[in-house]
Amino acid sequence: MSVSDRRRILGPTNARPIQFAPLNEDSKKIDTERKNLNKSVFIENGLVSNSNGSSYLETRDSNGIEYPTLLLTSVYGPRPTRGSFNSKASLTIQFKEVTAENFPTGELKELCNFLTNIFNAVINLAGYPKSGIDIFLNLIQHEGPSGEYSREAILPTCINGITLALVDAGIEIFDMVSAGSYNGTVVSFTKNGEEIVGLWKDTGDVEDLVETIEKCKEQYYQNRSTMIKYLMQNKK
Amino acid sequence: MASSIEIHPITFPPEVLARIAPDLSIQRHLSLGVRPCLRQFEEFRNIEISDGGLSRSTDLFHNSEENNILGSNVLRSGKTIVITSITGGFVEELLPVHGIDEGEEELRNMTMQHDRISQFGAVYPVVEVERGRMGAPTDEEMNLSQKIYNCILGSGVIPKSSLNVSVGRRTTNPDKSVSITYPDEEGPELDQQFLPKRKWSYVLYAKIQVFSRDGPLFELCWNSLIYALKNTKLPRAFVDEKTTDLKIPVRVRGRSAAIRETYDIICDSHKSIPLVLNSKNVGFASNFGVIDLDPEARLPEKEDEMQVDQEDSILLADLQGEAEESSVLSTLSIISDEKGNLKHLGIIGGGSKVTTETIRRSILLSSKRSEDLSTKN
Numbered sequence: 001m002s003v004s005d006r007r008r009i010l011g012p013t014n015a016r017p018i019q020f021a022p023l024n025e026d027s028k029k030i031d032t033e034r035k036n037l038n039k040s041v042f043i044e045n046g047l048v049s050n051s052n053g054s055s056y057l058e059t060r061d062s063n064g065i066e067y068p069t070l071l072l073t074s075v076y077g078p079r080p081t082r083g084s085f086n087s088k089a090s091l092t093i094q095f096k097e098v099t100a101e102n103f104p105t106g107e108l109k110e111l112c113n114f115l116t117n118i119f120n121a122v123i124n125l126a127g128y129p130k131s132g133i134d135i136f137l138n139l140i141q142h143e144g145p146s147g148e149y150s151r152e153a154i155l156p157t158c159i160n161g162i163t164l165a166l167v168d169a170g171i172e173i174f175d176m177v178s179a180g181s182y183n184g185t186v187v188s189f190t191k192n193g194e195e196i197v198g199l200w201k202d203t204g205d206v207e208d209l210v211e212t213i214e215k216c217k218e219q220y221y222q223n224r225s226t227m228i229k230y231l232m233q234n235k236k
Numbered sequence: 237m238a239s240s241i242e243i244h245p246i247t248f249p250p251e252v253l254a255r256i257a258p259d260l261s262i263q264r265h266l267s268l269g270v271r272p273c274l275r276q277f278e279e280f281r282n283i284e285i286s287d288g289g290l291s292r293s294t295d296l297f298h299n300s301e302e303n304n305i306l307g308s309n310v311l312r313s314g315k316t317i318v319i320t321s322i323t324g325g326f327v328e329e330l331l332p333v334h335g336i337d338e339g340e341e342e343l344r345n346m347t348m349q350h351d352r353i354s355q356f357g358a359v360y361p362v363v364e365v366e367r368g369r370m371g372a373p374t375d376e377e378m379n380l381s382q383k384i385y386n387c388i389l390g391s392g393v394i395p396k397s398s399l400n401v402s403v404g405r406r407t408t409n410p411d412k413s414v415s416i417t418y419p420d421e422e423g424p425e426l427d428q429q430f431l432p433k434r435k436w437s438y439v440l441y442a443k444i445q446v447f448s449r450d451g452p453l454f455e456l457c458w459n460s461l462i463y464a465l466k467n468t469k470l471p472r473a474f475v476d477e478k479t480t481d482l483k484i485p486v487r488v489r490g491r492s493a494a495i496r497e498t499y500d501i502i503c504d505s506h507k508s509i510p511l512v513l514n515s516k517n518v519g520f521a522s523n524f525g526v527i528d529l530d531p532e533a534r535l536p537e538k539e540d541e542m543q544v545d546q547e548d549s550i551l552l553a554d555l556q557g558e559a560e561e562s563s564v565l566s567t568l569s570i571i572s573d574e575k576g577n578l579k580h581l582g583i584i585g586g587g588s589k590v591t592t593e594t595i596r597r598s599i600l601l602s603s604k605r606s607e608d609l610s611t612k613n
Contacts, residue, residue, distance in 0.1 A: 011360035015325040049448040076368030099321035
């Protein structure tokens with residue numbers, strides 16, 4: 001019996017994916033220098049009409065064109081769960097790459113676990129007994145400045161996206177969460193930067209943890225004020 | 237003493253009525269001359285398209301070695317968003333060691349002429365509709381993928397010849413510089429014996445993601461895929477010079493030895509050629525529904541109003557929304573080009589009578605729609 005996926009049309013079995021020849025080294029170097037530039041962001045809520053709440057974030061370099069990260073987040077719930085009684089809502093977060101698939105499944109699993117931990121602490125789960133809240137992150141496009149696909153580059157956008165989608169869905173959260181990333185470290189804050197709800201460390205060396213946290217906090221303030229500004233402008 | 241019971245009529249806002257009694261909601265609307273979505277009967281939704289800047293051929297990408305999207309489209313129709321991205325692969329054709337002899341070639345061509353489908357290339361689509369659940373693909377997703385696959389192959393949008401790879405070769409010159417030459421760029425002077433003796437063709441995959449589903453999806457997915465194919469650029473591919481003549485005989489299940497690929501075919505990061513479509517076979521899709529008017533659902537007419545004779549059944553273009561989808565059961569799905577040449581015609585007669593007149597009318601409308609859609613770019 002063949003074990004191939006018969007629910008999808010997969011094409012010829014002997015096909016192999018396209019491989020591109022490496023680019024010249026010089027064109028890469030220029031790009032890594034621009035890694036820590038300011039970002040500009042575009043926000044729109046409520047794009048996915050059949051979800052309870054959704055947000056669309058477009059993060060680009062400050063010139064507005066390069067290195068885009070496009071993320072569409074939708075929240076379904078709180079909706080009834082089957083089975084035994086739960087006094088708290090159960091939260092699931094799924095991450096999907098809508099176009100090109102660049103991250104291995106295992107890495108995405110870790111990313112989802114990290115995000116679930118953050119939002120378990122932030123959503124008022126006790127306010128929604130017997131319910132499930134399902135969050136779907138759809139990464140439409142991502143290109144890191146170094147040409148690599150790194151999770152720490154998209155993590156702050158994911159956290160911002162989920163926060164905005166939860167607000168759009170009207171689900172109670174204790175505070176606006178946001179995050180900043182610096183040198184491969186992502187720190188997520190609430191309560192005006194006084195509480196850390198998540199710390200992600202993957203690659204790179206951290207010489208001074210306090211300095212890293214301070215850098216991340218700066219970005220947190222920036223992200224949070226952008227989100228609040230958007231929400232105040234567009235309140236119904 | 238009997239107390240009188242007062243009965244209050246319950247009223248619902250339109251969106252609630254559409255949910256609990258879709259057939260009543262749609263009949264009431266139709267009797268007023270509009271549809272629940274407030275469109276005219278034969279009015280289509282406007283669509284907005286862009287390539288979304290997703291593919292590697294857009295200028296936005298600098299490190300395009302990582303991006304393997306060859307063509308893309310983002311289509312918005314009402315609230316529905318369809319994102320299509322096209323990726324590719326290679327498949328090597330197994331050739332006999334000594335080449336195909338003339339007689340065999342002739343025989344192959346003769347059989348090919350009768351086999352229409354074998355002249356066309358396919359796209360392997362995977363449709364995903366976001367519905368807030370995980371798990372295996374739904375019936376709708378599987379049906380959509382299969383129908384798109386069949387229609388692309390059957391309508392002959394992509395000629396097989398445009399999927400053939402014209403393989404270049406990478407040469408390392410004596411001064412250690414590397415140059416890549418392609419057979420069609422260099423002209424006939426290129427020594428034939430240096431050309432690779434193996435044959436590859438491109439395989440195209442389409443990933444179609446739908447958000448905010450609101451009505452039938454086949455037409456939206458099809459149109460998005462056609463737009464994406466129109467801006468698809470196939471990267472040029474080459475092999476290393478030292479591998480062009482490499483032959484490794486491999487036994488394939490008792491048949492004669494064939495050559496199997498050992499060295500990878502690599503794509504050029506800079507050069508690409510547009511995918512050549514069979515433009516006379518390119519058509520756009522539109523859908524229609526036929527619904528019988530229920531005279532009882534009509535609102536009572538005022539006396540001074542003239543009695544207008546309404547037709548018994550109505551043709552609705554571009555179905556949208558829950559009410560229309562659940563109560564309009566007779567549907568037509570048409571792919572045609574602007575001249576009215578049909579590429580696909582599906583009619584489901586569910587309940588209402590689909591007359592020849594209706595079919596004729598919808599074909600006319602679909603060619604008008606196709607004319608409109610083909611001007612968008």
